[in-house]
Amino acid sequence: MVASKFVKLNTGALIPTLGLGTWQSQPGEVERAVEFALRNGYRHIDTATAYANEKEVGIGIKASEVPREEVFLVTKLDNPDHKNPEAALEYSLKALDTPYLDLWLMHWPAPMTKDGKADKSINWLDTWKAMEKIYKEHPDKVKAIGVSNVSIEFFEKLLPEATVIPAVNQVELHPSCVQDDLVQYCVSRGIVVTAYSPLGSTKSPLLSHPVIDKIARKHGVAPANILLSLQANRPGVTVLSKSVKPERIIANSKIIDLSDDEVKELKDIEKTLSFRACPPEWTGWGSLGFPGH
Numbered sequence: 001m002v003a004s005k006f007v008k009l010n011t012g013a014l015i016p017t018l019g020l021g022t023w024q025s026q027p028g029e030v031e032r033a034v035e036f037a038l039r040n041g042y043r044h045i046d047t048a049t050a051y052a053n054e055k056e057v058g059i060g061i062k063a064s065e066v067p068r069e070e071v072f073l074v075t076k077l078d079n080p081d082h083k084n085p086e087a088a089l090e091y092s093l094k095a096l097d098t099p100y101l102d103l104w105l106m107h108w109p110a111p112m113t114k115d116g117k118a119d120k121s122i123n124w125l126d127t128w129k130a131m132e133k134i135y136k137e138h139p140d141k142v143k144a145i146g147v148s149n150v151s152i153e154f155f156e157k158l159l160p161e162a163t164v165i166p167a168v169n170q171v172e173l174h175p176s177c178v179q180d181d182l183v184q185y186c187v188s189r190g191i192v193v194t195a196y197s198p199l200g201s202t203k204s205p206l207l208s209h210p211v212i213d214k215i216a217r218k219h220g221v222a223p224a225n226i227l228l229s230l231q232a233n234r235p236g237v238t239v240l241s242k243s244v245k246p247e248r249i250i251a252n253s254k255i256i257d258l259s260d261d262e263v264k265e266l267k268d269i270e271k272t273l274s275f276r277a278c279p280p281e282w283t284g285w286g287s288l289g290f291p292g293h
Contacts, residue, residue, distance in 0.1 A: 003232040003255045009167040010190040011144045013102070015072050017232050018255060019044030021196060021240035022053055029244040034060025037249050038071065046170075046194075046240050047096075048076035048107055049088065054095035062097065074103040076148060076170075079283070082111035082119070082127040086134055093141065100141050105148045105170055106131065109158075110283035118284030125161055132164045146170070146192075149280060152185050159189070170194040173231055173239075175206055175269035177276050187236035195231040195239040199224055201277030211269055215262050221254060229256045230266050 006014040020037040022030050022045070030053045034045055038061065047057045054075060061071055075096065081088035089104065111122035128147075135145045146168035150158070159165070169186050173179055173195035186193050200206040207223045216223045224241075231239035232255045241252040258266075 003229055003257050007192050007238050009144055009192055010165055011167055015238055016044035017238045019046050019240045021242040022047045023051055025244050030056040031060040033244040035063040036246050038064035038066045040250055043070055044072040046074045049078040049092055054092055058096035072102045076105040076107035079108055079110055079112035080114045082122045085130045103144045104142050105146045108149045108283055109154050110285045152182055166191050168192045168194055170196055172197045172276055172278055174198050174200045175266045176273050178267050178270045193237045197277040198231050198239050199227050211265055219256050225254050229258055233258045233263055
């Protein structure tokens with residue numbers, strides 16, 4: 001396996017394989033983390049309206065003095081915003097203080113009310129069609145559109161109706177949530193996969209797993225580097241690293257090539273330790289099967 005530095009989207013654009021994620025970062029920390037990451041080589045920043053930090057992310061991008069055109073910026077349509085994607089987009093652009101997004105994702109195929117309940121009056125497929133319309137009519141504002149937390153079953157509903165194939169599907173990926181079938185399904189259809197929670201999220205048991213520790217020692221890096229590198233070694237996959245600590249932001253940027261045997265060992269962890277950091281049941285739509293099934 002060889003880790004990539006960029007992955008080509010179906011739009012022809014290149015997305016940096018390693019990005020800085022901002023989920024769960026505390027207020028006041030995001031701005032500094034984004035600025036530091038950009039000043040130290042990162043060029044892919046991921047946020048979401050649901051994270052309530054778009055304004056800070058925008059400030060951090062400006063403070064870094066890295067030209068906007070050098071930054072691949074991603075944000076996401078929030079679950080309560082399925083009713084009015086166009087207004088949601090304008091909100092994000094204003095909050096981020098940017099004229100355009102490099103990638104705009106549907107955060108979950110799970111419309112919700114403002115009080116956090118499943119909104120059964122909205123079909124998420126209609127939301128996608130609205131995003132397609134915005135993308136076609138406003139190429140100056142949205143360079144690519146995609147989805148997040150979408151399963152094969154959801155894609156089987158989406159793709160026959162889509163006039164724009166999603167550029168990206170952002171999902172949870174790590175050795176205890178490998179999702180090889182989903183990754184292969186997406187890549188075979190020209191859809192790049194972005195891995196979130198590649199370490200298994202906060203206090204993950206993966207960081208002290210003996211197999212990961214063994215491979216990390218062999219390469220002289222931290223377990224986090226192995227977990228990030230696993231995703232970067234998967235064809236058609238990009239990965240989000242999340243930290244607000246300068247030393248960790250720099251350390252996490254070291255992506256290494258893994259052997260096929262090492263990749264297999266890491267993926268085999270799921271056989272004895274399987275979990276999700278962000279299970280889909282919280283949305284009220286049930287599992288990642290099609291809503292209502």
